[in-house]
Amino acid sequence: xxxxxxxxxIDAIWRIESPKLIAGLTRMVRDVGLAEDLAQDAxxxxxxxxxxSGIPDNPGAWLMTAAKRRAIDLLRRNKLRDEKYAEMAQxxxxxxxxxxxRNMDGEIGDDLLRLIFxxxxxxxxxxARVALTLRLLCGLTTDEIARSFLTAESTIAQRIVRAKRTxxxxxxxxxxxxxxxxxxxxxxxxxxIYLMFNEGYSATTGDHWLRPLLCQEALRxxxxxxxxxxxxxxxxxxxALMEIQSSRFKTRVSASGEPVLLMDQNRAQWDRLLIxxxxxxxxxxxxxxxxxxxxxxxxxxxxxxxxxxxAADTDWARIAALYEALSRVAPSPIVELxxxxxxxxxxxxxxxxxxxxxxxxxxxxxxxxxxxxxRGDLLAKLGRMDEARSEFERxxxxxxxxxxxxxxxxxxAECGGSAN
Amino acid sequence: MRFMMIVKATTDSEAGVLPSxxxxxxxxxxxxxxxxxxxxxxxxxxxxxxxxxxxxxxxPGGKPKVVDGPFTEAKEMIAGYTLIEVKSREEAIEWxxxxxxxxxxxxxxxxxxxxxEVEDLTDNPEAIAKENALRQQLEEQRKA
Numbered sequence: 001x002x003x004x005x006x007x008x009x010i011d012a013i014w015r016i017e018s019p020k021l022i023a024g025l026t027r028m029v030r031d032v033g034l035a036e037d038l039a040q041d042a043x044x045x046x047x048x049x050x051x052x053s054g055i056p057d058n059p060g061a062w063l064m065t066a067a068k069r070r071a072i073d074l075l076r077r078n079k080l081r082d083e084k085y086a087e088m089a090q091x092x093x094x095x096x097x098x099x100x101x102r103n104m105d106g107e108i109g110d111d112l113l114r115l116i117f118x119x120x121x122x123x124x125x126x127x128a129r130v131a132l133t134l135r136l137l138c139g140l141t142t143d144e145i146a147r148s149f150l151t152a153e154s155t156i157a158q159r160i161v162r163a164k165r166t167x168x169x170x171x172x173x174x175x176x177x178x179x180x181x182x183x184x185x186x187x188x189x190x191x192x193i194y195l196m197f198n199e200g201y202s203a204t205t206g207d208h209w210l211r212p213l214l215c216q217e218a219l220r221x222x223x224x225x226x227x228x229x230x231x232x233x234x235x236x237x238x239x240a241l242m243e244i245q246s247s248r249f250k251t252r253v254s255a256s257g258e259p260v261l262l263m264d265q266n267r268a269q270w271d272r273l274l275i276x277x278x279x280x281x282x283x284x285x286x287x288x289x290x291x292x293x294x295x296x297x298x299x300x301x302x303x304x305x306x307x308x309x310x311a312a313d314t315d316w317a318r319i320a321a322l323y324e325a326l327s328r329v330a331p332s333p334i335v336e337l338x339x340x341x342x343x344x345x346x347x348x349x350x351x352x353x354x355x356x357x358x359x360x361x362x363x364x365x366x367x368x369x370x371x372x373x374x375r376g377d378l379l380a381k382l383g384r385m386d387e388a389r390s391e392f393e394r395x396x397x398x399x400x401x402x403x404x405x406x407x408x409x410x411x412x413a414e415c416g417g418s419a420n
Numbered sequence: 421m422r423f424m425m426i427v428k429a430t431t432d433s434e435a436g437v438l439p440s441x442x443x444x445x446x447x448x449x450x451x452x453x454x455x456x457x458x459x460x461x462x463x464x465x466x467x468x469x470x471x472x473x474x475x476x477x478x479x480p481g482g483k484p485k486v487v488d489g490p491f492t493e494a495k496e497m498i499a500g501y502t503l504i505e506v507k508s509r510e511e512a513i514e515w516x517x518x519x520x521x522x523x524x525x526x527x528x529x530x531x532x533x534x535x536x537e538v539e540d541l542t543d544n545p546e547a548i549a550k551e552n553a554l555r556q557q558l559e560e561q562r563k564a
Contacts, residue, residue, distance in 0.1 A: 008508070011510065015508075016457060016514060108456075219458075220459065223458035227452075228456065277461070
């Protein structure tokens with residue numbers, strides 16, 4: 001093996017081992033920043049030694065031992081210093097050698113779970129949660145994170161340093177929350193993962209090819225979470241949603257870069273493996289026998305589309321019912337608008353229009369171009385062309401996306417004979 | 421990127437001999453490890469070639485020839501596969517190295533093959549160059 005090959009192999013080992021390593025070390029030293037430093041130190045030692053000695057049989061255990069030795073060194077140095085400055089002793093001794101020994105064993109899964117609850121803790125800003133999670137749980141470099149968010153590397157590096165400092169200064173515990181707090185904190189974790197996924201999925205700047213890393217990482221993290229927290233239905237719900245959405249990744253954009261709507265996508269190109277995985281995740285969620293939460297309901301809606309062999313086969317009545325359930329657990333005007341669309345598809349445009357009309361004065365939707373766009377579509381289907389045209393024109397004036405604007409103006413023109 | 425870890429057939433697997441309980445247990449632990457790392461997409465074990473069918477086209481444009489198994493040359497056949505999703509070729513190799521020796525008896529062999537995907541995004545230098553240019557442009561916009 002050449003030395004550059006060895007380095008690439010070490011990178012791969014780091015990616016596999018670092019989350020477990022950092023999680024285990026955090027449990028020992030109770031400080032995530034220090035834990036990451038120790039893990040990094042172990043990596044540096046490996047980078048020096050392995051090119052000559054060869055890669056050990058169990059590289060994970062090797063790295064853990066090296067990191068633990070560093071922790072003990074550090075502890076002894078602190079102790080020495082403490083003896084010199086006795087007055088500081090109380091404040092610096094965070095952990096003892098006994099702690100290190102005692103804490104060596106323990107369920108890796110539990111540690112990872114504790115770590116993710118830490119990196120997604122509400123004391124951190126949403127941006128900081130995402131960056132820190134990508135860094136510590138996905139093993140991405142700051143450069144990779146910066147690239148995914150089209151930000152400067154220094155910005156991300158600072159964000160991560162500050163996040164670690166906040167966790168330490170606010171004394172955020174390394175634990176899985178219990179009781180009522182668990183559900184609340186779990187939603188925060190799922191939110192971070194879904195945010196990561198959406199950031200990757202809805203590339204708004206047009207550069208579709210660079211975001212998939214985020215989608216892949218979010219999906220991978222979701223799958224990990226499903227293994228370490230298998231009793232939580234919404235975890236499986238979120239995984240199902242991401243698997244099914246990912247199955248359409250390749251068909252969402254045409255060869256010329258135009259977005260392709262769900263109903264117009266080439267279903268033969270949907271990734272059957274991911275659909276199957278998504279449906280299986282949804283099944284795992286249902287088997288837990290608790291009411292479906294917002295992620296599971298969205299996944300179930302997504303599954304209806306995935307299971308329809310052709311757009312015309314879509315079970316709109318079921319989708320409408322699922323939207324209704326969703327509007328009960330997570331009410332929002334946008335969910336209502338989607339429900340209206342599903343109802344119009346299932347029972348005819350007149351029923352949909354009735355619901356849309358009720359949304360016309362909804363303050364949250366006054367800037368939302370899809371409202372007049374949907375209304376225009378329903379009016380056109382009902383043959384009310386003049387009204388349809390003015391709705392399409394209104395929608396076109398509201399959207400900032402040029403391609404969408406062209407599409408809406410085209411639809412307005414198709415409504416025929418206008419004075420302006 | 422996706423990789424298929426193909427486990428080659430052996431005289432035992434072809435004879436329908438089940439792996440030892442220890443190996444089954446080790447494989448189970450390994451699959452669990454893959455799942456817990458979020459890299460496992462799927463996998464299956466295959467029946468021996470005694471129940472297989474081979475379809476070949478000996479003449480271009482001619483009729484297919486259908487032959488029933490079993491087939492000889494165990495090493496040319498596969499006994500199972502595991503599909504994983506990883507970030508690099510090295511990561512795939514690392515995972516494959518952690519798979520337990522599939523059959524023991526000196527015949528164990530795993531072949532690692534990358535799965536074709538429409539866009540191989542992670543290591544595409546052209547995409548990275550394009551994206552760097554875009555990033556620079558955005559930085560400049562921010563400064564302006």
